[in-house]
Amino acid sequence: MSDTVTLTNPARYTWGGDEFLFVEIDEAMSLAANFTANAMAGHLTAEEVDGVIDICPANASLLIRFDPDVLPHAQLEERMRRIERAVEGLSHPTLATRVVEVPVWYDDPYTGATGARFRKGHQRPDGNDLDFAAEENNLASAAEFIERHHSSPWLVSMVGFVAGLPFMFQIVPQPEQLEVPKYLSPRTDTPALTVGHGGCFACIYSVRGAGGYQMFGIAAAPIFDPHQKLTDFADFMVFFKPGDIVKFKPIDEAEYERIQIEVEAGTYVYRQASVVFDLQQALADPVAHNRHILEALDGV
Incomplete structure (x- = not known):
């Protein structure tokens, strides 16, 4: 940063x-x-x-x-x-944007099973991606890594690679950024909506396919909807755009299944709020800036 x-x-x-x-x-x-x-x-x-x-x-x-x-x-x-x-x-760079809450089932069985299939191409063949990420960041456990991952907001820096996939940059001081190398050999399979990480960037895989980012969990709702079934996709089939701010929300299996029912029924709506991203404040006092961002979301 x-x-x-x-x-x-x-x-x-x-x-x-x-x-x-x-x-x-x-x-x-x-x-x-x-x-x-x-x-x-x-x-x-x-x-x-x-x-x-x-x-x-x-x-x-x-x-x-x-x-x-x-x-x-x-x-x-x-x-x-x-x-x-x-x-x-x-003189005072700002961006009118939105903060979006993204429910994530961390340490889920889908990305866990996929990671197990591709351990030969991983730096740590005898573990899993979350344990590896915790070690790489000198954290005590996968739970501590998950806490660090969802506790601060992320800026969508670009959208691409495949349709609708957002790359996200953590809005924290550089010494606090989570950094994890990609797989040594890319996978030929990644579950749709996998929350991944490579270098300093987080991402959400919008569709199933190849990938090399470490896998930490699975998002509960679509971010790419070519049929535009959900309200959030009424204007465009891709949900995220550069400048959006993401707040990951950890959920359990029961909450994940509840959201799946809403998605299938076409009633799910992302929780989001309008905010102003203030570049100077984000650089000078990211703690206060992030608190302002999250308070806007909590007020919805």
């Missing part, structure tokens, strides 16, 4: 063929770099520029697809550099 708001170097602009502009904010992920990428993407979206086809913000960069017959390369780069300067000039 960066301890300053201002980035030391200007963004790097490179072209991908005739239709893509890649803007690299920083080489390393930080709250400041991610805020800049999302803020620049937000400015460009708001300007509704003819010729811009798609805008894809990532952890510390953004990719813009455009039609060069409508929007010349030089004009797009000039506009983006102006937007970059405007974002850098913000």
Whole structure:
């Protein structure tokens, strides 16, 4: 996590063929770099520029697809550099967003059984992912790791890899961040809605498939709904977007099964609240900032 708001170097602009502009904010992920990428993407979206086809913000960069017959390369780069300067000039960077509660059955039998099938490709063949994660973070037990995992909020830094999968960055001082290496050899199977972790990033696998992140539990409700059956997906089949804030809520098997019934009936709704992410406060006093975020959710 960066301890300053201002980035030391200007963004790097490179072209991908005739239709893509890649803007690299920083080489390393930080709250400041991610805020800049999302803020620049937000400015460009708001300007509704003819010729811009798609805008894809990532952890510390953004990719813009455009039609060069409508929007010349030089004009797009000039506009983006102006937007970059405007974002850098913000005296108090904030982002109007939402905090979402995500129920998770930690240490569940589904990810446990999958992990057991792939121990040969793991750093700790004789254990499980949670025990390994606890050891890697010098914690006394898997229970302590789970407590650390769900007690602080996470910022959705980007969405991708597969449809609807959010990458999340823990909003805590860098020495307190949970970090766990990926599997030595990727799995060919991961249960849908697995809560995983690789490096400093958490994720939720939106669909079943291959993966290499450590597995800690399973989320109870969909985050990708191509049939848009649930109310939360009325506008779009992907639930999360960059800038969202996630608060994991530990649940037991009974609560997990209750939520499954609601999901099947089409009545489940995520608990969420509108909040303002304050970059300066998150960097200067993350404890107070996180308390403010969680109080908004508790007030729902």
